Amino acid sequence: SICPKLPRLDTHKGWLFKWTNYLKGYQRRWFVLSNGLLSYYRTQAEMGHTCRGTIPLATAHIELGDACHLLITNGGRSYHLKATSEPECQHWLSTLQQAKVNANALIHHSDDSGDEEGPGPHDARFLSQGALKTLASKLDDLSTCNELIGKHGAALQRSLSEFEDLRGCVDGADKLKTVNERAALFRITSNAMINACRDFLDVAQSHNRRWQKTLQHEQEQRHYLETTIEQLAKQHNSLETAWREKPTSSREVDESDENDEFFDAMEDAPSFITVNAETKHRCRFCVDTKRIVLSFSRSSPRQSFLSGAPGVLRRTRRSRIPDKPNYSLNLWSIMKNCIGKDLSKIPMPVNFNEPLSMLQRLTEDVEYSELLDRAARCDSSLEQMCLVAAFSVSSYSTTIHRTSKPFNPLLGETYELDRLQEYGYRSICEQVSHHPPAAAHHVASQRGWTLWQHITIDSKFRGKYISVMPLGKIHLQFHSSGNHYVWSKVTSTVHNIIVGKLWIDQSGDIDIVNSTTKDTCHLKFSPYSYFSRDVPRKVTGMVEDIEGTAHYILSGTWDEKMESAKIVDSSQRSGGSEGKQKTVYQTLQPKLLWKKYPLPDNAENMHYFSSLALTLNEPEEGVAPTDSRMRPDQRLMEAGLWDEANTQKQRLEECQRLERKRREVQTMQAMEEGQEVEVYQPMWFEKRTDETTRESSYVYRGGYWEAKERQDWSMCPEIF
Incomplete structure (x- = not known):
């Protein structure tokens, strides 16, 4: 049988008003009808890159309402549209109905002509x-x-x-x-x-x-x-290069988006909706935002925060390491027998590593220490909480391309980072336990804050992916106010272990508590979903006071930036099929809290290290003999000598196993003889019960920097 020739689908464009929400009412949108699909955009300029929504007309119900209104229902969702005049409304109605007929004709019939123009992507x-x-x-x-x-x-x-x-x-x-x-x-x-x-x-x-x-x-x-x-x-x-070379060539802030909406009609938000407050509410706030953004983003990475003493010659840090060799290795041939096991107990060749230890990766948490410098100067504990939340997110920004595992530190291994001259802080880490692997970290800053953490890593290989669960608390205290913040880390997952390109995701919740004022911040790291319309690596959060009143909404991504928007008003509305209550927040214009530094040139061949990471394993005089910089297998791997590095790695791990067995034998003998069992004691950290969390953890006992000044390392064990 011969099918009749089908009419081409209608094409029509024009402005209509679309209902968004109860606060904003009808908003003007640019609608485009093409190939049986009705799409809408905020402006005509958006047609090339951002479609706000699409309605398939073949299965839609179209009806005419009162006073130039159109109602389109599709898939349980209703779209309320309004034209500017009755003739225009009638024209849209007839056009949409004809487009629906034509779309249904395409579904139920086929065109036998092989010479007709091929279908576009929409039909x-x-x-x-x-x-x-x-x-x-x-x-x-x-x-x-x-x-x-x-x-x-x-x-x-x-x-x-x-x-x-x-x-x-x-x-x-x-x-x-x-x-x-x-x-x-x-x-x-x-x-x-x-x-x-x-x-x-x-x-x-x-x-x-x-x-x-x-x-x-x-x-x-x-x-x-x-x-x-x-x-x-x-x-x-090219633009980024030009900006780095001439950072002062542009002095103006683009104000074209001053009146843009923070969130556009979040009709599907699960619990709350945010919209911008009126201009009269945000004039003063915008001026403050502009000043803060200028001070934060107009300088090259880290340059505006170098405030060492005048006349002191600052050390030039290295900006590159040897390129990573192109060694091929069948990951599955090694990992297939490790499913469900703890990766810290499995001997792995250096081919899966990056030339940094877990202690050095832990030190990278303070890459954006200027956030804490700014937080220390805040008079408001709620604004301070926003910066602390941004700092907690910033520690994940270096992981987006870092799918290789760091070296497992040996028991007693340490790592120091002295940046007093450049950034006003110095950091010391120590591996305090081997099984389970645990590290203690202490950072003291001359700019008004102290950070410490005791982290245990639990990692499991699940077949298609690896999950890394950091266990433990991070503590941060500001000297002037005494505000003490506590939070934990989220789960990191490395996907495509068997086949495909490795990629990493962060997921879970972070609850930051100011134990002094009882302010809280809940951050949600959304896991990646192929079917989600949200931006990948999304992070959202809310800052509340002791009474549970929301003051700030946080949004951004863990690999790019974080912003905060101050809440000026809130109201309740019904939403969803179950009639649940949603909170609608009015907010001021969002304020930039943190933005990731660009990676160095050639980073893809240098393990995707940031500018700070490139300097972490740089040889330095005067450090302890247990420092990660002294580790031979890691040093050989960084130089590209992977075969030699694997030999050294096996030697060090065998020595560590023998030392562990020796301690176990001594423990058994002491127990049999009724003597006191000698428990391993770290060199620079000791176990205490935290007064805030009532949990037992390792904290810095002091003495490291004094020993370095004396260059007396006689008490350090020989582990390398």
Whole structure:
């Protein structure tokens, strides 16, 4: 059969008013009707990059309301639209209804012409749905014909057998008539089967041509997008380079987005909605924001915070390390026998490592120490909480491309980072336990704060991914106010262990508590989901006081930036199918809290290290003999000598196993003899019960920097 030629889908564009929420009411949006889809944008300029929503008309219900109103219902969701005049409303109504008819025609019919223009990306889904329905119908016809052919063929066979048995009988004429009738039925059914097969083949061939054109169109679009993205990346790199070379060439802040909405019609928000307050509420706030953003983002990374003593010659830190060798290794061949085991107990070659220890990775938490410097100067504990929250998120920004594991520190291994001259702080870490692996960390800053943490790492290999769960608390205390903050870390997951490109995700919740004022901040790290419309690596949060009143809303991503918006008003509204209450917050213009520094040039060949990470393993005089910089396998790996590094790694791990067995034997002997068991004691940290959390953890006992000043390391064990 020949299908009729289908009309082309309508195309129409124009402004309509769309209902957003109770606070903002109807908002002007640019609507585009094309190929059976009604899409809308905030402005015409957005058509090239940001679609705010799309409504398939084939399954939509369209009706006319009162006073130039249109109601479109699709998939349980209603869209309330309003035109500026009655004629315009009628024109949109007729256009949308005709587009719906045409879209349904595409679903239920197919065009046999192979010379027609190929479908675009938007109507491909309608073509595939129509094709599947048509092919399914034809397949049902084939099944019916097959069943009839079987029945009629069997009946014809029986008639022929009876005709043979009754040869010469008087009933021969009647039997011959029966045979002819059944033969005719069999011929009719066979012809129907042949026709159904021909129709099935025609439909399949017709849609095969369409699918080929659709595939070709998608391939061309993908190639175009890849080319465009490559050009944009080159332009971005050029602009970034120019900005770094001439940071003072631009003095103005772009104010074109001053009146943009913080969140646009968050109709699907689970518990609260935020919108901007009126301009009169935020004038003074915007001025303060502008000043803070300028002071934070106009300088090159870390340069504006170098405040050492005048006349002191500052050390030049290294800005590169040897490129990572291109060694191939079958990860699955090593990991397949490790499913469900603790990775800290599995000997692994350095091929899976980066040339830093876990102690050095822990020290990277203070890369954005200027956030705490700013927080120490805050008069408001709530504003201080916002900066502390941004600092807690910033520690994950270096992990986005860091899928290699750091070296497991040896028991008693230490790492110091002295940045008093540049940034006003110095840090000391020590591995205080081997199984389970645990590290203690202490940072003291001359700029008004002290940070300490005791972290135990629990890592499991699950087959397709590795989960790393840091256990323990992070403490931060500001000297002038005495505000004491406590929080913990989220789970890190490395995906695509078996096949594909490795990638890392952070997920979970962080609850930051100011134990002095009882202010709290709840941060949510959203796990990546293929089906989610949210931006990847999203982080949201809310700052509340002791009474549970919300004061700030935080938003951003853990690999890029964090912003805060001050709440000026809130109200309750019903939302969702279950009629649950939602809180609607009015906020001031968002304020930038933290933004990630760009990676150094050639970072992709240097383990994606940040500018700070490149300096962590730089040789330095006067450090303790147990310092991670002295570790031979790590040093050899950084130099690209991986075979030699693996040999040294095996030697160190074997020495550590022998030392552990020696301590176990001594413990058993002491127990048998009734003597006091000697428990391993770290060199620079001791176990105490925290007064705030009532938990037992390792804290700095002091003495390291004094020993360094004397250069007396006689008490240090020989671990390398």
